Amino acid sequence: MAPVLLLWLAVSLSGTLAVDRGNFKTCDQSAFCKRQRALKPGESPYRALLETMELTNTRLTLQLINDNNKVHLLLELYRLQGNITRVKINELKPLKPRYEVPDVLIREPPTEPLSLLSQDENGVVLSLGAESQRVIVSARPFRLDIMEGRDVLMSLNSRGLLAFEHLRIKDDNSGFSITAKEEEEKVEDGMWEETFKSHSDGKPNGPSAISLDFSLPGVEHVYGIPEHADTLRLKTTDSGDPYRLYNLDVFQYELYNPMALYGAVPVMLAHNAHRTTGIFWLNAAETWVDISSNTGSSETPQTDVRWISESGIIDVFIMLGPTPKDIFSQYASLTGTQSFPPLSALAYHQCRWNYNDQEDVQTVDAGFDEHDIPYDFIWLDIEHTDGKRYFTWDPHKFATPKEMLQGLVDKKRKMVAIVDPHIKVDSNYKIHNEIRSRGYYIKNKDGGDYEGWCWPGSAGYPDFTRADMRAWWASMFAYDQYEGSMENLYTWNDMNEPSVFNGPEVTMHKDAMHGAWEHRDVHNLYGFYVQMATAEGLIQRSGGVERPFVLTRAFFAGSQRYECAVWTGDNAAEWDHLKISIPMCLSLGLVGISFCGADVGGFFKSPSTELLVRWYQTGAYQPFFRAHAHLDTPRREPWLFGPENTALIREVVRQRYTLLPYWYQQFYHAHQTGQPVMRPLWVEYPQDPATFALDDEFLIGRDLLVHPVTEEGARGVTAYLPGKDEVWFDVHTFQKHNGAQNLYIPVTMSSIPVFQRGGSIIPRKLRVRRSSTCMEHDPYTLYVALNPQRTAEGELYIDDGHTFNYEKKEFIHRSLSFAKNILSSANLAPEAQFSTRSWIERIVILGASKPSKVTLKTAGGQESQLEFEFDASMSVLTLRKPGMNAGVDWTVTLQ
Numbered sequence: 069m070a071p072v073l074l075l076w077l078a079v080s081l082s083g084t085l086a087v088d089r090g091n092f093k094t095c096d097q098s099a100f101c102k103r104q105r106a107l108k109p110g111e112s113p114y115r116a117l118l119e120t121m122e123l124t125n126t127r128l129t130l131q132l133i134n135d136n137n138k139v140h141l142l143l144e145l146y147r148l149q150g151n152i153t154r155v156k157i158n159e160l161k162p163l164k165p166r167y168e169v170p171d172v173l174i175r176e177p178p179t180e181p182l183s184l185l186s187q188d189e190n191g192v193v194l195s196l197g198a199e200s201q202r203v204i205v206s207a208r209p210f211r212l213d214i215m216e217g218r219d220v221l222m223s224l225n226s227r228g229l230l231a232f233e234h235l236r237i238k239d240d241n242s243g244f245s246i247t248a249k250e251e252e253e254k255v256e257d258g259m260w261e262e263t264f265k266s267h268s269d270g271k272p273n274g275p276s277a278i279s280l281d282f283s284l285p286g287v288e289h290v291y292g293i294p295e296h297a298d299t300l301r302l303k304t305t306d307s308g309d310p311y312r313l314y315n316l317d318v319f320q321y322e323l324y325n326p327m328a329l330y331g332a333v334p335v336m337l338a339h340n341a342h343r344t345t346g347i348f349w350l351n352a353a354e355t356w357v358d359i360s361s362n363t364g365s366s367e368t369p370q371t372d373v374r375w376i377s378e379s380g381i382i383d384v385f386i387m388l389g390p391t392p393k394d395i396f397s398q399y400a401s402l403t404g405t406q407s408f409p410p411l412s413a414l415a416y417h418q419c420r421w422n423y424n425d426q427e428d429v430q431t432v433d434a435g436f437d438e439h440d441i442p443y444d445f446i447w448l449d450i451e452h453t454d455g456k457r458y459f460t461w462d463p464h465k466f467a468t469p470k471e472m473l474q475g476l477v478d479k480k481r482k483m484v485a486i487v488d489p490h491i492k493v494d495s496n497y498k499i500h501n502e503i504r505s506r507g508y509y510i511k512n513k514d515g516g517d518y519e520g521w522c523w524p525g526s527a528g529y530p531d532f533t534r535a536d537m538r539a540w541w542a543s544m545f546a547y548d549q550y551e552g553s554m555e556n557l558y559t560w561n562d563m564n565e566p567s568v569f570n571g572p573e574v575t576m577h578k579d580a581m582h583g584a585w586e587h588r589d590v591h592n593l594y595g596f597y598v599q600m601a602t603a604e605g606l607i608q609r610s611g612g613v614e615r616p617f618v619l620t621r622a623f624f625a626g627s628q629r630y631e632c633a634v635w636t637g638d639n640a641a642e643w644d645h646l647k648i649s650i651p652m653c654l655s656l657g658l659v660g661i662s663f664c665g666a667d668v669g670g671f672f673k674s675p676s677t678e679l680l681v682r683w684y685q686t687g688a689y690q691p692f693f694r695a696h697a698h699l700d701t702p703r704r705e706p707w708l709f710g711p712e713n714t715a716l717i718r719e720v721v722r723q724r725y726t727l728l729p730y731w732y733q734q735f736y737h738a739h740q741t742g743q744p745v746m747r748p749l750w751v752e753y754p755q756d757p758a759t760f761a762l763d764d765e766f767l768i769g770r771d772l773l774v775h776p777v778t779e780e781g782a783r784g785v786t787a788y789l790p791g792k793d794e795v796w797f798d799v800h801t802f803q804k805h806n807g808a809q810n811l812y813i814p815v816t817m818s819s820i821p822v823f824q825r826g827g828s829i830i831p832r833k834l835r836v837r838r839s840s841t842c843m844e845h846d847p848y849t850l851y852v853a854l855n856p857q858r859t860a861e862g863e864l865y866i867d868d869g870h871t872f873n874y875e876k877k878e879f880i881h882r883s884l885s886f887a888k889n890i891l892s893s894a895n896l897a898p899e900a901q902f903s904t905r906s907w908i909e910r911i912v913i914l915g916a917s918k919p920s921k922v923t924l925k926t927a928g929g930q931e932s933q934l935e936f937e938f939d940a941s942m943s944v945l946t947l948r949k950p951g952m953n954a955g956v957d958w959t960v961t962l963q
Contacts, residue, residue, distance in 0.1 A: 099258020100277035112209035112228030126179035157382040163235040167589035172626040229281035267572035281374040295329040300651035300763035310356040317567035331623035335659040346387035353378040400742025404629030408739040411869035415840040417694035419447030425465035439707040456524035469552035480841035482556040492524035520568035532597035545605030558617040564595040595622020603631040633663040641670030651763035657744030665692030686776035688724040753790040771828035795826035826855030829862025847909035854915035860886040889962040916945035919962040927957040
């Protein structure tokens with residue numbers, strides 16, 4: 069192996085060093101960021117040429133001119149369905165086309181009519197239709213204000229930081245770029261070429277950065293723009309670097325800073341007690357986001373945000389809410405909703421780098437049965453392959469993979485194997501030969517195949533931006549191509565930022581070529597495309613029948629719709645990494661990616677027993693629940709820490725399994741609506757300022773509130789229970805608490821503070837078996853939590869758990885309600901057809917009074933009396949063995 073790879077491996081395997089910040093650029097080291105950030109507010113050279121305005125039914129266009137260099141830009145403004153405004157700015161006549169991001173939007177967004185309200189020499193006013201909303205276009209300097217009544221909702225270029233570096237031809241004699249219409253411009257370092265460490269980045273098109281500022285009056289809290297290891301509420305960046313969006317393989321990342329990580333979703337949400345708005349900056353190039361605020365002054369609160377991207381065009385979607393759920397719907401209408409995972413993917417996953425061989429897999433699998441801990445997936449990292457050749461198996465350690473997989477099938481369990489996008493350069497490797505012969509590799513700036521160093525040594529990188537490459541890659545997952553694979557083998561895409569060990573910032577050179585486009589234009593899309601192709605391959609191999617499961621490390625806007633789960637990357641076995649997993653996943657949920665989790669226990673280093681148990685307790689209540697560890701760490705299967713701790717871990721994993729019906733239902737809703745599964749409290753309590761900065765507790769759906777214990781040696785936690793009219797029930801003790809209070813909760817090592825909202829009904833399955841599939845036909849217990857001020861409501865969603873047949877209306881979707889002492893189940897989808905063998909075996913009503921009798925009436929009109937128990941000390945009523953099928957109408961009356 070080359071020395072650089074050996075050095076990288078040595079650092080990786082040591083597991084003792086934190087991120088080397090010197091490997092990654094600051095804004096000052098990124099020429100375009102430094103250049104744009106040097107611009108001063110209030111000096112905008114741009115004005116709108118109102119005489120060029122054209123207004124059709126659906127689009128406004130007008131030209132902007134930069135009075136310094138006389139370059140003309142074209143502004144397009146659209147009013148979109150669903151209270152969204154789209155603004156595009158491009159060069160009017162670029163020397164060559166500038167990159168516009170394809171494939172992320174699910175379609176060209178449908179428009180609604182724009183109408184002119186007024187016009188004079190200073191600007192124009194357009195109606196946006198709903199609720200007296202309008203856009204004011206000011207001419208000198210150019211500025212856009214979006215108004216509702218007398219309120220400014222958002223302003224664009226109000227600080228005058230719009231910048232658009234036009235493409236130009238370099239004059240090598242003078243060093244200046246001159247055309248007939250422009251003045252001379254100063255050539256600065258980094259405009260045509262820049263160097264970082266030993267890497268040189270040539271820029272044949274010269275400077276091409278874009279920038280635009282947005283002002284948000286009345287706003288103190290902004291969220292989103294993952295992925296960063298930071299608080300949920302984004303911080304101001306005046307005194308440091310902006311937040312960076314540039315997908316990178318960051319070794320053992322630091323916490324609470326704006327450095328880029330593995331994924332990038334350029335979506336920001338702004339919230340106050342009156343309104344939620346959103347900004348979707350559709351650009352796949354390296355991007356920096358500056359945030360400033362006047363918080364603490366006597367003025368009306370305002371947050372100013374500035375987006376800076378290296379190339380492409382300005383294409384921004386302004387989502388006007390007004391509620392958080394409206395924002396989720398608006399963003400989903402643009403990029404799609406979270407894919408609906410197989411139910412088993414919501415269960416527990418066991419992974420490490422690496423299970424050694426088939427015998428090791430079999431031993432770990434048997435260990436779960438021996439210790440009565442359920443799990444659904446066991447994972448294989450890179451060492452399972454034949455010399456890091458993906459789509460292969462080590463011929464000695466995994467000689468009979470189908471035999472291994474069949475052993476898991478027999479227990480109704482599954483496996484995930486890693487398939488990374490760096491391909492070993494080896495003439496004896498079928499995958500490499502096919503990609504090279506088809507010309508599918510990314511090219512270097514000189515036209516040859518781009519090669520870099522990764523796990524196999526010298527590697528090529530397929531050009532996943534090509535549809536034909538993606539189609540070929542998908543075909544490689546067919547059972548006759550991926551030898552040894554079976555229907556219970558799923559896929560993990562790692563290193564897809566892409567990671568290049570000997571590249572600048574451990575990634576690909578920006579002047580590498582994807583057809584006509586430089587890598588700098590498409591960088592943040594690479595992982596999106598890898599995962600898209602992989603998911604399609606898993607679907608195709610089943611003839612379009614089975615839902616896939618794919619875990620990806622890199623992602624972009626829209627990744628959520630490609631069967632996407634993500635994790636927070638190479639974290640460490642430290643308490644702060646446990647804490648940060650909550651805001652990191654909350655941030656992803658806000659921008660459409662609900663299926664998020666962190667490596668339970670921490671990837672690097674070795675957790676204390678206390679930390680490991682607390683991490684299991686936290687991870688069990690996050691959407692993606694997987695334990696994972698570095699190969700240099702001691703083994704940490706859940707039974708290796710003594711019987712007492714095994715029991716604690718067993719208990720919380722079993723809690724996860726009892727709640728799978730509720731998790732599955734929440735993912736169905738996320739798939740239908742775009743609402744996050746794991747959500748901040750302010751999403752459900754948007755007028756309560758006490759919730760706006762909370763990120764140590766969260767909601768699952770709207771009805772479960774979780775406050776994990778994330779402090780070492782904790783003897784208690786203080787949880788905020790929101791809602792002045794709410795009541796919350798401890799799910800373990802059934803104790804009732806009023807909302808709108810900070811509640812101190814004493815804790816022991818077995819404590820996981822979880823509360824069910826009064827006025828909700830949550831289905832569980834209490835018969836926990838070795839895997840979720842084994843529980844398919846088991847009965848339900850309904851937990852009805854009462855609030856005297858409202859009807860208790862819930863749902864029950866059932867389908868086959870793994871195919872796309874739900875799209876053919878093969879499912880059960882029922883509403884559950886309790887009002888006036890009557891609990892009923894009614895069909896929410898009468899057009900759907902599905903049958904279940906599951907039944908209702910128990911109903912637990914929290915906050916109840918003792919009835920004299922309980923009567924069950926089923927759909928056929930049959931009545932029967934039910935046995936019940938009443939705990940007067942806790943006001944808990946338990947109805948035993950009602951026995952009705954979970955898919956039919958019924959009512960239970962308390963008298």
